[in-house]
Amino acid sequence: MTEARRRRIEEVLRRRQPDLTVLLENVHKPHNLSAILRSCDAVGVLEAHAVNPTGGVPTFNETSGGSHKWVYLRVHSDIQTAIGHLRELGFRIYATALWEDAQDFREVDYTGPTALLLGAEKWGVSEEALALADGAIQVPMFGMVQSLNVSVAAAVILFEAQRQRLKAGLYEKPRLDPELYQKVLEDWLRK
Amino acid sequence: MTEARRRRIEEVLRRRQPDLTVLLENVHKPHNLSAILRSCDAVGVLEAHAVNPTGGVPTFNETSGGSHKWVYLRVHSDIQTAIGHLRELGFRIYATALWEDAQDFREVDYTGPTALLLGAEKWGVSEEALALADGAIQVPMFGMVQSLNVSVAAAVILFEAQRQRLKAGLYEKPRLDPELYQKVLEDWLRK
Ligand SMILES: C[S@@+](CC[C@H](N)C(=O)[O-])C[C@H]1O[C@@H](n2cnc3c(N)ncnc32)[C@H](O)[C@@H]1O
Ligand SMILES: C[S@@+](CC[C@H](N)C(=O)[O-])C[C@H]1O[C@@H](n2cnc3c(N)ncnc32)[C@H](O)[C@@H]1O
Numbered sequence: 001m002t003e004a005r006r007r008r009i010e011e012v013l014r015r016r017q018p019d020l021t022v023l024l025e026n027v028h029k030p031h032n033l034s035a036i037l038r039s040c041d042a043v044g045v046l047e048a049h050a051v052n053p054t055g056g057v058p059t060f061n062e063t064s065g066g067s068h069k070w071v072y073l074r075v076h077s078d079i080q081t082a083i084g085h086l087r088e089l090g091f092r093i094y095a096t097a098l099w100e101d102a103q104d105f106r107e108v109d110y111t112g113p114t115a116l117l118l119g120a121e122k123w124g125v126s127e128e129a130l131a132l133a134d135g136a137i138q139v140p141m142f143g144m145v146q147s148l149n150v151s152v153a154a155a156v157i158l159f160e161a162q163r164q165r166l167k168a169g170l171y172e173k174p175r176l177d178p179e180l181y182q183k184v185l186e187d188w189l190r191k
Numbered sequence: 192m193t194e195a196r197r198r199r200i201e202e203v204l205r206r207r208q209p210d211l212t213v214l215l216e217n218v219h220k221p222h223n224l225s226a227i228l229r230s231c232d233a234v235g236v237l238e239a240h241a242v243n244p245t246g247g248v249p250t251f252n253e254t255s256g257g258s259h260k261w262v263y264l265r266v267h268s269d270i271q272t273a274i275g276h277l278r279e280l281g282f283r284i285y286a287t288a289l290w291e292d293a294q295d296f297r298e299v300d301y302t303g304p305t306a307l308l309l310g311a312e313k314w315g316v317s318e319e320a321l322a323l324a325d326g327a328i329q330v331p332m333f334g335m336v337q338s339l340n341v342s343v344a345a346a347v348i349l350f351e352a353q354r355q356r357l358k359a360g361l362y363e364k365p366r367l368d369p370e371l372y373q374k375v376l377e378d379w380l381r382k
Contacts, residue, residue: 038339041335042333070335106354142203142233142234148230152230159330
């Protein structure tokens, strides 16, 4: 561990946003999972959440490359448990959906505790999850194709959150409480 | 061809942006190419450009699913030819790069003729292409990982262009000249 690396780790940790996350429902393709975790890392997500990320393979296998190293991934047994967990932590949960009545994603405030619920490549967010979410948002599309790639949709919304959080000064001082900061720092220094 | 489908096709065509495009330099992975063309379709790109999209396989094989159907892909023999072609059409070419001195993508105006140059998964935009481009832009990253997935970077910038073009009213009336509009309409109606 060089001094430069330690400084870099601390710099990144000081910008982590414990109140911004994603919840992936049945997002199975490794390249999508990997791309989403890379975007999460870039906007400061500390821990991402998933239900059934490997399509039924019970042990989570490392498919997400380097990004998975720096974004914790918490796997929940089912969508109710996952949403219950996030709600208890105070998150507002926005389902991303192609519904006509879903709100334009640019009209939503992401500076408060926000979890973005993303759905499976084939089926989208389940009706059950949609019903449990606090709201539904969409990225406007003007083309012939019905939906975006899931990692693209995630990124477009996450970087809008980054834009808002930059403006609100949320990357300027540490957002993790000192105890959690220390715990994560020790873990990262071992990587 | 139902009347509803024809109406949908015309509605999409009226929003096509002939002066917004991407130039893909050695973007080989089919899932990235596919995701990029899907995003292009959603923001109104009429024709995308590529150099060596299949990693040396001489015939272009259909890897991009439905999106490829609605976004023309023009393959150029090399990067100079591609950039020369776009420049002749009046495009400003922005290389996307992880350079420290690349401009923040949010500070750039995408309402004029704009081509986004995107690089290979492994190597990024070539030095040759960077030197030929009009400017370099980057998406700010605050994490440990060095770069975004190429389809993610493309989408984040394309949807910023969409945001600016919405604001500028560029989706409100047809942007294709009547002759081109008619030609594309006839082609699309046959699909
Ligand atoms: C390929 S889409 C699923 C398509 C599925 N046929 C449906 O109707 O929902 C996979 C996921 O990407 C996200 N997504 C795709 N396009 C989106 C858009 N325009 N706005 C918001 N989320 C989108 C959603 O999370 C969606 O569940
Ligand atoms: C995986 S990156 C290439 C990484 C390569 N090692 C490099 O240093 O350029 C693939 C492409 O995605 C785009 N890209 C990735 N992250 C970006 C960012 N933060 N800003 C702008 N473009 C980015 C660029 O077009 C880049 O060439």
